[in-house]
Amino acid sequence: MKLHKESKGTIAVATIIFTIISAVSIYYLEMFSLLIIVPLLVIYCLVFWFFRVPNREILDHVESVIAPVDGKVVMIKEVEESEFLKEKAIQVSIFMSPLNVHICRFPVSGKVIYKKYHPGKYLVAWHEKSSTENERTTMAVESLTNHKVVFRQIAGYVARRIVFYCNEGDSAKAGHEFGFIKFGSRMDVFLPLDTEIICKIGDKTKGGIDVIAKMKN
CATH class of the missing domain: 2.70.70.10 (Glucose Permease (Domain IIA))
Structure with missing residues (x-):
């Protein structure tokens, strides 16, 4: 999936937040950390989905x-x-x-x-x-x-x-x-x-x- 150039900063911040929260959750909550990591992963994936660039054939138009x-x-x-x-x-x-x-x-x-x-x-x-x-x-x-x-x-x-x-x-x-x-x-x-x-x-x-x-x- 191709991502828009405007995604760079947002995805970098989202990656850092996801990594830190996941690491802290695993360290302190162990097996219960999935209760936090799974919903967070869904949100993280939605950030990528938001910045997708669809492949579209653009035609010429006058009127x-x-x-x-x-x-x-x-x-x-x-x-x-x-x-x-x-x-x-x-x-x-x-x-x-x-x-x-x-x-x-x-x-x-x-x-x-x-x-x-x-x-x-x-x-x-x-x-x-x-x-x-x-x-x-x-x-x-x-x-x-x-x-x-x-x-x-x-x-x-x-x-x-x-x-x-x-x-x-x-x-x-x-x-x-x-x-x-x-x-x-x-x-x-x-x-x-x-x-x-x-x-x-x-x-x-x-x-x-x-x-x-x-x-x-």
Whole structure:
């Protein structure tokens, strides 16, 4: 199993903690140490599972809006996107549990025209106000269909580290990685009002693969 580059520090710390606690448990508890080691081993394995990098074939897309993350669609509604678009848009929000792959991918192809990091609160990621009050990074891409698409990485109650690799002026390719969020969190995508939304609330998405909407060329 291939692991994401963001895993190095976390796995190193988890390994040290697991080794120390296991050694102390064996020394003091002997045969009863398994009561501690087994649950700890499960958690240790879940850390590796969280940072997995799935092997996915990413296709080229022009009009399609691709799911930027693995997760569950929790919101589809018309909102006022006040940070960059400053107009009404359709917001599609996808929630990621700690068991989902947490690689963040471009939803559309084009050019990165905006990026800004915002420190903030750590409300639970499914809270509606987390989109504007939590720690977050907002990005915008001028798509190949000449639309401005905004998407936002949002930290949650558990997720407190947002990583992003793109800069203004960079090329964006739908489905390809631009960042990572450690542990549970959310991704919002803001689309033009005339966009055809294909997904629905409750749908499970596979980042880089599933088409969640189509924009008019």
